[in-house]
Amino acid sequence: MKFAPVPPLNRFGRISRSIILVGLLIGGLFPTVGGVGVATIASPLALILVLYEVGRRLPKLHPVLLVPFFFLGVFLHAIAIPTATAYGEIKLDTWLTATLLTAVAASVLRDERSIYTFARTWLVTTGLLSVITILGFAGGRADGFDSNPIWLARAMATGLVMALFLVLQKDIRTWVFLGIAALLIAGIFATGSRGPILAVGIGAIALVVFTRRHRIRRIVGIVVGAGAAYWAVTVLPFFASSRIVTLIEDGDNDASRSLFWSLTTEIIRQYPEGVGIGNWALFAGAPRQFVYPHNMFLEVFAELGACGSGLL
Known part of the structure; x- marks a missing residue:
């Protein structure tokens, strides 16, 4: 068996594909462009790139062609037990269109350097979202550009895990990571969403568990960072009217x-x-x-x- 290395993308290819993929994934959190959503603009561009990546390997089959079979399983379940609600129809339509396209679009990042470029692009994008969210925070739940606060927090939480990945890979300096983390954490707490906070903890633990060096020291660092975030949220005046503080002090009464x-x-x-x-x-x-x-x-x-x- 011979191993054929994947041809790496050039700088323009990495950056352009990362922008398109980020736009596809979280473009809906930004205002429309001329009445058209950012994700809608990115969708056909991503589809073109996917078709190109699949076509360039012919007559060999691209591994991403296995992804639709996974989606087909859920579709067959929907045929066997049909949906009876408008909410279900929306979920199924989204699953077979935007979600499927998003899953196969990962194939446009064909080399390791592309992953790093994608992570940096995500951080720039979510950093901007975090700034807008913080500036619009007036207690309760901030929503950035009138977005769903949960989706907004998920995007920033994903960025926080990506930042941790980059600093563990020594791709960014520690002080840069600390600044990014502080910005994204503040944005997440401003949204008042709890689930993404838990997701950050799980993602951080997963990254550290699979690291090869200084594992214990990094786990201690995560614990210290979590403690610092808890202190900031409960002490700093900025978060006094945050939904998170209310939950910490009064518990979940839902x-x-x-x-x-x-x-x-x-x-x-x-x-x-x-x-x-x-x-x-x-x-x-x-x-x-x-x-x-x-x-x-x-x-x-x-x-x-x-x-x-x-x-x-």
């Missing part, structure tokens, strides 16, 4: 979530095959304004069943 979670576990027990994409509310008996249980894992297991969720 009884509806606890109720929905218990109902969802019962749905999973009764319907191991799943109830269908977007159909959770019909089986949970939730009020009309609630369409999901506010827990992505429970939602997936309830709607796709044991096989579908295992595949996902």
Whole structure:
């Protein structure tokens, strides 16, 4: 068996592809351009690049061609158990269009240096989002450019994990990482979203566990950094009216979530095959304004069943 090295991209190729991919992934968090969303603009460009990457390997098959088969499994489940809600139709349409395109678009980053360029592009983009979010914070939940605060926090949390990756790879200096981390953490807390904060911790632990050198020292650094973030949020006046501070001081009093979670576990027990994409509310008996249980894992297991969720 002979190993054929992947032809690396030049500087323009790395930067242009990174911009297109970032636009596809989080372009929806920015204002429209002439009434057209940034993600909508990036989508056809990403598709062209994917087709080029697949075509240039012919007659050999590109590994990314396996990705649609994974999506096909969920689609077949939707045929077997049809969706009966508008929310489910939106989820399925998004899964088979934007999500599928996003998954295969990873193939446009064909070499290791492209990954680093992509991470830096993401950091620049989310750094800007964080600044806008902080400037617009007036207590409660900031939303940047009128975005969903959860999606906004997810983008910044992903950037924080990317920054940690770059500093562990010695691609950026420690003081640069600390400045980026402070900016992104402030932006995340300004959104008032808790899930992305947990995701940062899990991502940081995963990176450190698979590192080869100074593992213990880096774990200690993560713990110290988490403690510093906790101190800043609970002490600094800027965060006094943050939703995060309220949750830390008073706890989570959202009884509806606890109720929905218990109902969802019962749905999973009764319907191991799943109830269908977007159909959770019909089986949970939730009020009309609630369409999901506010827990992505429970939602997936309830709607796709044991096989579908295992595949996902």
